[in-house]
Amino acid sequence: MMDNIINLLVIDDDDINIFIINKIVEKTGYNVKMVSKANGLLAIDHLKNTIDQKDFPDLILIDINMPILNGWEFLDAYEELHISKNIDMYMLSSSVYENDIEKAKTYSKVKGFISKPLSIERLIELFNELQLAN
Numbered sequence: 001m002m003d004n005i006i007n008l009l010v011i012d013d014d015d016i017n018i019f020i021i022n023k024i025v026e027k028t029g030y031n032v033k034m035v036s037k038a039n040g041l042l043a044i045d046h047l048k049n050t051i052d053q054k055d056f057p058d059l060i061l062i063d064i065n066m067p068i069l070n071g072w073e074f075l076d077a078y079e080e081l082h083i084s085k086n087i088d089m090y091m092l093s094s095s096v097y098e099n100d101i102e103k104a105k106t107y108s109k110v111k112g113f114i115s116k117p118l119s120i121e122r123l124i125e126l127f128n129e130l131q132l133a134n
Contacts, residue, residue: 006127009057010036011043011074012092013066017116021061024120030127039066040074047081056085058130061092061118062110064100075107088130090114 010021018036025032033055037043043060050056064071071091091104094116104113114122 004031004131005055006030006032006059006130007055007057008032008034009043009046009060010034010092011038011040011060011066011071012036012063013038014063017063021118021123024118024123027120028124028127030124032127040069040071040077042068043074044069044077044081047078047083051081051083057087059126060087060089061114062089064091064093064095072103075109078109086133088126088133090126092116092118 008025010018012018012021021036022034025034035046035055035057037046040062043062047057062071062074069077071093075089087109089107089110091100091110091113093100093113096115101113104110
């Protein structure tokens with residue numbers, strides 16, 4: 001169990017996926033504050049608004065296919081923010097295209113590619129990695 005709050009930002013336009021991730025988060029036993037944004041532009045605005053606050057994300061899960069600003073466009077916009085805080089970012093996608101997995105590796109900020117649906121075991125692994133890093 002972790003006493004510190006983990007701030008999780010999920011960028012995904014699928015309400016059902018957000019609901020499922022929220023339920024999985026509840027079952028991990030970790031103290032998590034989850035915020036979801038339906039596209040990359042809303043997520044960028046959220047990051048700008050929380051950059052100097054205690055609820056700035058520790059972990060970001062990014063869907064690839066979204067309206068307005070997709071996952072790749074979000075990553076490009078994120079780079080332009082020049083945020084110094086280290087945030088664990090993972091692409092979370094139903095895409096099975098090898099080129100998406102390879103493209104994720106080209107972004108230095110992205111730690112990995114997770115295929116949907118997200119499992120409780122994988123989320124616990126991510127939370128444990130955060131705990132060890134802090």
